[in-house]
Amino acid sequence: MAEEIRAEMVANVWKVVASAGDTVSEGDTLVILESMKMEIPVVAESDGVIEQLAVNEGDVVQDGDLIAVIG
Numbered sequence: 360m361a362e363e364i365r366a367e368m369v370a371n372v373w374k375v376v377a378s379a380g381d382t383v384s385e386g387d388t389l390v391i392l393e394s395m396k397m398e399i400p401v402v403a404e405s406d407g408v409i410e411q412l413a414v415n416e417g418d419v420v421q422d423g424d425l426i427a428v429i430g
Contacts, residue, residue, distance in 0.1 A: 360430075361410060361428050361429065361430045362404060362405055362407070362430075363425060363427075364389065364403070364404065364425075364427040364428070364429065365423055365424060366392070366401075366421065366422060366423060366424045366426055368392075368399075368422055369419070369420070369421055369422060370392035370394035370399065370419070370420055371392065371393045371394070371417070371418070371419055371420075372391075372414045372416055372417060372418040372420060373390075373391045373398060373416070374390065374391040374416060375412065375414065375415065375416050376388045376390060376391065377389045377390070377409055377412065377427075378409065378412055379409050379410065379411060379412045380408065382407070382408050383406065383407060383408070383409060383429065384406050385402075385403055385405050385406055386402050386403065387402060388400045388401070388402055389401050389402065389403055389409070389426065389427050390414060390427075392420070401426055401427075403429055405429060407429040407430050408429065408430055409428070409429055410428045410429065410430040411425075411428040412426075412427050413425045413427060413428075
């Protein structure tokens, strides 16, 4: 079953670390968000393959926006 990773706050996508098709392990960093001059890593919550990466560097995400899908 696919797992959706969603933003937990309004933030800028500062850096995209992973890409679609990458195999990730629980705890691996997918993207780094920036909010109020703080860097917040968004990590994989389970092992799998990134099926979709829905953000690009420079994007602004809102609370609840899709960041990635891990299958």
